[in-house]
Amino acid sequence: MSVTAGAATSGGTPRLRRAAAVVGIGHTDWVRDWTRARAGEKPADSYGYAMQAFSAALRDSGLKREAIDGLIAGPTTAYERLGEVLGINPRWGDQADAVLSVVQACTAIESGLAEVVAIVYGNDQRTAGTQYGGPQAMGGDAFLSYVYHSPWGLTSQGALYALTFQAYKHARGMTEAELGEVAVAQRGWSSMNPNAIMRKRITVEDYMASNYVCEPLHLFDYCLINDGGVAMIIAEAERAKQICANPVFIEGIGRSDLNRGATSLEPRLTEFYLPAQQQAAARSYAMAGAGPEDMDVLQVYDSFSVHVPLALEGYGYCPVGEAGKFLREQGVGPGGRLPTNTSGGHLSETYMQGWAHQLECVRQLRGTCGERQVQDCRRVHYTSDVAGKAVSLIYGR
Amino acid sequence: MEADTARTPSPVLGLYDRPMWDSIRDRAMRLQRCRGCGTWQYPPGPGCTACLSEDLEWTPVSGKATIISWVIFHRQYLAAYPAPYNAIAVRLEEGPVMISNLEGSPPERSWIGRKVRLVYTEMPDGAVLPRFTLRD
Numbered sequence: 001m002s003v004t005a006g007a008a009t010s011g012g013t014p015r016l017r018r019a020a021a022v023v024g025i026g027h028t029d030w031v032r033d034w035t036r037a038r039a040g041e042k043p044a045d046s047y048g049y050a051m052q053a054f055s056a057a058l059r060d061s062g063l064k065r066e067a068i069d070g071l072i073a074g075p076t077t078a079y080e081r082l083g084e085v086l087g088i089n090p091r092w093g094d095q096a097d098a099v100l101s102v103v104q105a106c107t108a109i110e111s112g113l114a115e116v117v118a119i120v121y122g123n124d125q126r127t128a129g130t131q132y133g134g135p136q137a138m139g140g141d142a143f144l145s146y147v148y149h150s151p152w153g154l155t156s157q158g159a160l161y162a163l164t165f166q167a168y169k170h171a172r173g174m175t176e177a178e179l180g181e182v183a184v185a186q187r188g189w190s191s192m193n194p195n196a197i198m199r200k201r202i203t204v205e206d207y208m209a210s211n212y213v214c215e216p217l218h219l220f221d222y223c224l225i226n227d228g229g230v231a232m233i234i235a236e237a238e239r240a241k242q243i244c245a246n247p248v249f250i251e252g253i254g255r256s257d258l259n260r261g262a263t264s265l266e267p268r269l270t271e272f273y274l275p276a277q278q279q280a281a282a283r284s285y286a287m288a289g290a291g292p293e294d295m296d297v298l299q300v301y302d303s304f305s306v307h308v309p310l311a312l313e314g315y316g317y318c319p320v321g322e323a324g325k326f327l328r329e330q331g332v333g334p335g336g337r338l339p340t341n342t343s344g345g346h347l348s349e350t351y352m353q354g355w356a357h358q359l360e361c362v363r364q365l366r367g368t369c370g371e372r373q374v375q376d377c378r379r380v381h382y383t384s385d386v387a388g389k390a391v392s393l394i395y396g397r
Numbered sequence: 398m399e400a401d402t403a404r405t406p407s408p409v410l411g412l413y414d415r416p417m418w419d420s421i422r423d424r425a426m427r428l429q430r431c432r433g434c435g436t437w438q439y440p441p442g443p444g445c446t447a448c449l450s451e452d453l454e455w456t457p458v459s460g461k462a463t464i465i466s467w468v469i470f471h472r473q474y475l476a477a478y479p480a481p482y483n484a485i486a487v488r489l490e491e492g493p494v495m496i497s498n499l500e501g502s503p504p505e506r507s508w509i510g511r512k513v514r515l516v517y518t519e520m521p522d523g524a525v526l527p528r529f530t531l532r533d
Contacts (some may be wrong), residue, residue: 052512085446090492133474134474134475144409147409148408148496149496150406150407150475150486150494151405151407151524152484152497152498152526152528153406153470153474153475153477153478153482153484153498154468154484154496155406155474155475156474159470159484162468163465163466163467163468163484163486166466166467166468166509167465167466167486170466170507170509209443212469212471213470213471213472214468214469214470214471215469215470215471216468223409260446261494263440264439264486264493264494264495264496265486265494265496266494267468269465269486269494270465270494280515298510302502352440361448379434
């Protein structure tokens with residue numbers, strides 16, 4: 001009994017289909033900075049990482065800084081100070097998370113408010129000791145569920161996904177070993193990624209033998225916490241073709257939010273985000289004129305491995321109730337049916353809160369992924385369902 | 398309260414939460430119920446999430462609930478909660494889902510679907526928490 005805006009089959013905003021394209025990507029050396037942070041150094045603050053990533057993206061695009069007329073700051077830096085550090089006075093600006101930064105850039109470009117937009121993220125969460133659990137948990141001001149249940153000891157976003165997975169595996173008949181296939185697959189990918197922090201391959205046996213953090217989730221189900229920065233430059237489609245030979249277009253966008261009952265965790269515990277994912281999927285597929293069978297690579301926001309089976313079902317990659325079987329029999333790792341989180345994702349490459357996933361979408365479509373490149377990659381699907389806010393993005397060549 | 402007693406994590410005390418915590422301290426938990434459509438609210442809020450009426454009445458709950466999920470923490474995050482300890486999600490007979498803990502002996506097999514009843518636990522620092530215990 002939920003009130004939902006728009007029918008599941010409505011096609012979103014077709015005007016945004018291929019209205020804008022990625023022309024530059026950049027990121028910091030988080031492998032080097034991981035080592036430095038563990039040695040007690042602080043290589044940079046959030047603004048420093050953001051600046052390094054922006055400079056790298058600018059170099060990748062071949063553009064001069066003066067070409068940037070739109071700026072979107074990620075959620076971990078103040079917009080004004082970031083613009084000051086980067087020396088940009090844009091004609092349009094905003095602040096958003098990873099996936100919504102891409103969406104906002106497309107809408108600003110399509111409406112003519114900007115032509116070349118930089119989206120920039122920096123986060124010193126490791127060296128700053130950012131807490132994602134406890135009474136002062138990060139994000140508690142935006143999501144009441146992150147802090148509301150602390151009198152009962154329920155804290156940390158991992159615990160929220162542990163509660164989700166417990167109910168989900170009961171409802172679907174999935175096993176812990178089947179969930180373990182996610183972490184194993186992503187290590188398979190990250191072992192081929194020189195920019196990944198965790199590269200040692202693991203087996204399902206290693207997974208099952210690892211400690212529980214919050215049962216039923218094991219250590220390998222949790223994302224890394226590391227410092228770093230990511231930037232992308234997105235340009236109006238015709239301009240993008242002039243800027244570079246291999247622009248990566250945004251072809252489909254869909255969103256659906258579950259807010260009702262969110263503090264009590266109902267969308268996670270009783271629906272597993274499914275209605276939101278299905279509607280976001282339908283909208284983005286309609287805009288792109290494609291379906292799950294047309295996607296060569298899937299990228300899933302994976303703060304916890306649990307997001308992957310939820311996404312497989314919610315975005316139509318397998319029937320509802322069969323994600324465990326899909327993970328075990330079809331596979332999402334190297335050589336599997338559906339290459340998923342081919343950089344290693346948050347679990348094994350870097351925890352850039354969805355930002356680094358956008359880079360991997362672009363690299364797979366440019367064909368620059370080296371050993372882990374998916375052959376003849378034409379479409380990549382990025383999905384995010386943080387706290388039941390489902391967003392689906394389709395990138396294409 | 399002794400100096401070395403771990404403090405129970407403070408509840409979020411927004412404008413509408415305080416009457417609920419007062420009723421918990423009195424060991425008779427009340428939640429807001431809409432006088433118009435009858436919908437129970439949790440967490441407490443400014444109005445009825447079902448019909449937007451602001452005419453809510455603090456009403457005692459039956460204390461009957463069913464477990465819909467559970468976890469065991471194997472890592473300590475909070476001074477008052479040394480590991481291992483559990484957390485449960487229950488659906489109250491009145492409708493809302495609530496996060497709490499299961500007191501007493503745990504079920505031998507799956508916890509999901511087990512009937513529970515509300516009890517009140519006084520923590521070492523004197524805080525009172527609504528918790529649940531197996532009913533069948």
